[in-house]
Amino acid sequence: MITSKMPELPEVETLRRQLDGLCGQTVLEVKVWDEVLLEVKGVEGERLEGLRRHGKVLVFSFGKGEVSLKLGMTGRLKLGVADVGPRVSFLFSSGVWLHFIDRRRLGRFVMGDGTPRGLDALSEGIGLFWWERAKGSLRPVKAYLMDQGIVCGIGNIYASEILFLCRVHPLQPVGELTRHDWVRMERVTKRVLSEAIQMRGTTVSDWRDLYGLPGLYQLKLRVYGREGSTCPRCKGVIEKLYIDGRGTWYCPDCQRLMGVSQK
DSSP states (O other): OOOOOOOOHHHHHHHHHHGGGGTTOBEEEEEESSGGGGGGGGGTTOBEEEEEEETTEEEEEETTEEEEEEOTTTEEEEESSOSSOOSEEEEETTSOEEEEEETTOOOEEEESOOOOSSEETTSTTHHHHHHHHHTTOOOBHHHHHTOTTTEESOOHHHHHHHHHHHTOOTTOBGGGSOHHHHHHHHHHHHHHHHHHHHTTOOOSSSOOOTTSOOOSGGGGOSSTTOTTSBOTTTOOBOEEEEETTEEEEEOTTTSOSSOGGGO
């Protein structure tokens, strides 16, 4: 049973696009309901100059500097009336409230640039970047794709979906994949993430967009969370295994443990 799912690149990018209308407005008031986030009250009176996203991190640019938001497992932003008790609320000069809601209280604001060091997963050339760093490594490809210090933005759901479309076994050692394999991985990654953004992300637990609406990409999931179901490609049976403690879904019949170039 899937009980929670951390927002990944498509969910955070959905928020970035939906929040664009707040740029140019001033934060008139900050109400902090959770004292752990008290530091964010410092943006009171500041003008929101812009927004950007890097991986799973949303960065707000104010006149005096940046504030980074890491949503954690259950964090989300809600415009207007909060549908659940928020941890912090911001009143903008248009009269609208923006609430940070976080059931498990694992999300946090970082004063300054809190983005990870890896390339963003929608950056050009991530395939060759992956390939260069994977040479000689026996690390499982599923764990490698989720390493935010290399390429950031891909989490459990999208890693499973990307590997299925590439016909790559999740335990495949990354050093055994070819340059061609990684170029293909980049192409599929961008396809999956772009489709998920267009559908406002994946809702399997807490995720809602800025207006409280669930994403729709869960309707397109091919393997994630579907152990025991029929593979949509080869009609085999989808299985689940654990890699670094994370549930991983795949089809053992069309994702065999070998290089994708041999398939």
